[in-house]
Amino acid sequence: MSDQTPPRSSYHHGDLRAQLIDAVRDLVETHGPDGFSVAEAARRAGVSSAAPYKHFRDRPALLRAVASEGMDRLRSAMEAARASHPPGSIAAIAAIGQAYVDFARSGPGVFRLVFGLTEGHEEDPHLEEKGFGCFAVVLQAVAAVLGKSLDDPMVQSRAYTLWTCVHGHSFLIIDRKTKGKFEMADEWGFLMQVTASIIGAE
Amino acid sequence: MSDQTPPRSSYHHGDLRAQLIDAVRDLVETHGPDGFSVAEAARRAGVSSAAPYKHFRDRPALLRAVASEGMDRLRSAMEAARASHPPGSIAAIAAIGQAYVDFARSGPGVFRLVFGLTEGHEEDPHLEEKGFGCFAVVLQAVAAVLGKSLDDPMVQSRAYTLWTCVHGHSFLIIDRKTKGKFEMADEWGFLMQVTASIIGAE
DNA sequence: CTTGCAAAGTAAGCACCGCTAACTTAAGTA
């Protein structure tokens, strides 16, 4: 919608790779991860349908690039959220969760792409590591609250449980499973309460 | 793999609709929800590529039928799990969760289809209702434990929180996000603990 | 028993897609 074929002057595009990623992110958001086509992305970048294959091996590779970029944004958001609250506080953890949910809500397509084991994810350990990097943010915050080390089993367990809740909540929201019957009035309150009840459990 | 074009004698197939759904479930499981093609499903049923459109309006409709059938199986499994434990017990709730996770693990493709807002889900309130029907199973179990009515806000809130955990856990498993770093040793113990800590929270 | 109709199959074909191959343009370096 925004940059529909700005007819370039030079034969070489110059910034195709980045522009393709932008276009794909847009398409994934509007048509879903499987509704996107590399041909359409090429069209948006004002380039022939074969051009993308000079920059990406195949369709999954292009999607993986978008997912990777999404992971980076997610991690940044989580870290920023944590930093905006006192270290070692419950609120810091809840804020990470809020950032996670906000990320999902503001870009369901990319969120589904990031977590979702789409085609050909296997051969990308890079992406997997970034995922663990995100989890590490939660892990650190939980360790700080409990006053234990990162690899303490209790820290791992509590952090994982929290992750499942936030992850599940995010999916239920973007998949509209709560529509009508279950509108969340005070999401921050929900996150705080869940965090407290899971962290404080024995 | 199982029924590859059993060359039928009669012109009319006789059982195409059901056989298509079977084929699609298989394909979704092996190639993912977006990797499936109605042409391939038709091939498996030993029928021309146009035949499916006599039974389903379009591709999404076919997928929706598979999702709907999956919902039914999920609900049955959840109800059976609940029935196999004393009413009003924590274990009954955990068992529902276990059934949910097992369903996801035994059929990730269909699970992703059932929860996942694939193309054209909107125009199917039928499916939506079935989803709430599944949630109702959890709701009843939670109400039984807390000794309150179904529409009590606390029941709703606790049930939803439990749902987010189990839902998130399921997704993290089938998306392999726990691989290596986070193998769950005792899943039943995990579910029991989570249930207890969420149900017992103030 | 025949007839006629609607349901359920077919083949042919359009537009689009992913991807490849062979070619062309242009930018940078020896």
Added chain:
DNA sequence: TACTTAAGTTAGCGGTGCTTACTTTGCAAG
């Protein structure tokens, strides 16, 4: 300035979703 090579191009193959027009068949009314 000549060569190499990255980054574009067009053309085209096979597969896909879906439609159209046609054919076969089961069934129900007369």
